[in-house]
Amino acid sequence: MIKCDEFFKELIASDINFFCGVPDSLLKDICAFITDNSINHIITANEGNAIALAAGYHLATNKIGLVYLQNSGLGNCINPLTSLVDKEVYSIPILLLIGWRGEPNKKDEPQHKKIGRITLKILETLEIPYRVLDNNFKEIIKEATNYFEKENHPFAIIVKEKTFEEYRLKNKKQTNFEFSREEALKLIVPLFEKEAIIVSTTGKTSRELFELRDLNKEGHEKDFLTVGSMGHSSSIALGIAISKPNKNVYCIDGDGAIIMHMGVLSTIGSTGPKNFKHLIINNFAHDSVGGQPTAAWNIDFLKIGKANNYKKILSAETKEEIIKKFKEFKKSEGPILFEIKVNKGARENLGRPTISTVQNKKDFMNFLKSSIN
Numbered sequence: 007m008i009k010c011d012e013f014f015k016e017l018i019a020s021d022i023n024f025f026c027g028v029p030d031s032l033l034k035d036i037c038a039f040i041t042d043n044s045i046n047h048i049i050t051a052n053e054g055n056a057i058a059l060a061a062g063y064h065l066a067t068n069k070i071g072l073v074y075l076q077n078s079g080l081g082n083c084i085n086p087l088t089s090l091v092d093k094e095v096y097s098i099p100i101l102l103l104i105g106w107r108g109e110p111n112k113k114d115e116p117q118h119k120k121i122g123r124i125t126l127k128i129l130e131t132l133e134i135p136y137r138v139l140d141n142n143f144k145e146i147i148k149e150a151t152n153y154f155e156k157e158n159h160p161f162a163i164i165v166k167e168k169t170f171e172e173y174r175l176k177n178k179k180q181t182n183f184e185f186s187r188e189e190a191l192k193l194i195v196p197l198f199e200k201e202a203i204i205v206s207t208t209g210k211t212s213r214e215l216f217e218l219r220d221l222n223k224e225g226h227e228k229d230f231l232t233v234g235s236m237g238h239s240s241s242i243a244l245g246i247a248i249s250k251p252n253k254n255v256y257c258i259d260g261d262g263a264i265i266m267h268m269g270v271l272s273t274i275g276s277t278g279p280k281n282f283k284h285l286i287i288n289n290f291a292h293d294s295v296g297g298q299p300t301a302a303w304n305i306d307f308l309k310i311g312k313a314n315n316y317k318k319i320l321s322a323e324t325k326e327e328i329i330k331k332f333k334e335f336k337k338s339e340g341p342i343l344f345e346i347k348v349n350k351g352a353r354e355n356l357g358r359p360t361i362s363t364v365q366n367k368k369d370f371m372n373f374l375k376s377s378i379n
């Protein structure tokens with residue numbers, strides 16, 4: 007395994023000292039090390055932003071930035087990779103550090119399988135050279151920098167599971183609210199009307215919701231678990247809400263997920279479905295992949311909701327406030343945004359959904375079919 011400080015030192019020695027990207031579970035140790043030790047580090051809303059940010063950095067400095075991402079984020083990068091930094095357009099060098107979820111022949115969740123199988127093929131199609139990271143990291147970084155001397159184009163380093171030694175984030179920004187995300191979910195799930203349609207976001211929110219249904223001896227058919235496609239659960243909920251105008255449709259979102267594709271708020275606000283209920287469980291962090299801070303520390307979701315034409319906005323952080331405002335949330339006309347502020351952190355023994363994604367979809371569609379429009 008590679009020590010994060012040694013890898014980081016080698017990058018700095020190679021004059022790579024600008025870092026940006028979206029955190030990933032396989033990269034959580036090196037991301038945490040960068041968060042603690044680099045002053046030139048920006049966590050971006052999505053991975054495409056990071057490519058463009060590193061491009062701007064290069065334009066201003068003639069230096070090479072490092073963009074880190076989970077391979078699922080390649081989807082968000084294809085456009086700036088092909089139409090901005092590619093050799094046939096502006097020809098801009100960037101070092102990519104890509105976490106390889108869903109590596110073939112390794113057990114992983116359904117949302118990682120396809121992207122895991124095609125990650126290297128995508129890079130080949132994009133004509134981006136790559137190396138899979140191993141203990142010879144010095145040689146691999148050297149190969150990348152040699153490439154950058156000849157070519158102005160991205161080079162990728164692929165990171166398998168357990169490549170980096172453990173590093174725990176020191177620079178922890180701590181909130182002091184009453185609940186964790188799971189505790190807040192425990193409080194609010196019984197408050198939904200029995201027939202409520204729920205779309206939950208990527209990461210531990212969906213995993214906790216799944217376990218909570220089991221704990222409460224309920225089925226899972228009312229919940230669509232957005233296990234992948236981070237940032238898109240509210241668009242899924244919007245598609246349902248406009249097709250089921252007489253039923254409340256709830257999206258349980260995360261701060262990192264909303265920020266990733268925040269443009270959707272303008273679509274929701276201008277489409278204006280009265281039955282659209284948007285809940286943000288805001289823990290100010292990418293909690294599911296290591297707890298790195300999101301931009302939630304510096305922005306105001308309530309003002310953003312208002313400015314995007316949501317009809318009402320609510321916020322709560324204590325048990326009393328949550329229970330009281332949840333009633334208002336249920337009965338008020340949407341689109342309505344309700345932010346619940348919580349602390350980051352999750353149970354070590356949190357499981358994963360035990361029904362397949364396709365079964366989840368079938369059960370959910372049957373549930374929607376049986377409910378009146």
Ligand SMILES: Cc1ncc(C[n+]2csc(CCOP(=O)(O)OP(=O)(O)O)c2C)c(N)n1
Pocket residue numbers: 028029030031076078079082187207208209210211234235236259260261262263264289291292293294295300
């Ligand atoms: C496109 C994409 N990039 C990165 C990830 C990795 N990822 C999974 S969950 C998550 C964090 C989500 O943060 P937030 O919405 O705030 O929810 P929290 O985990 O804090 O509950 C990230 C970055 C992903 N699944 N997809």
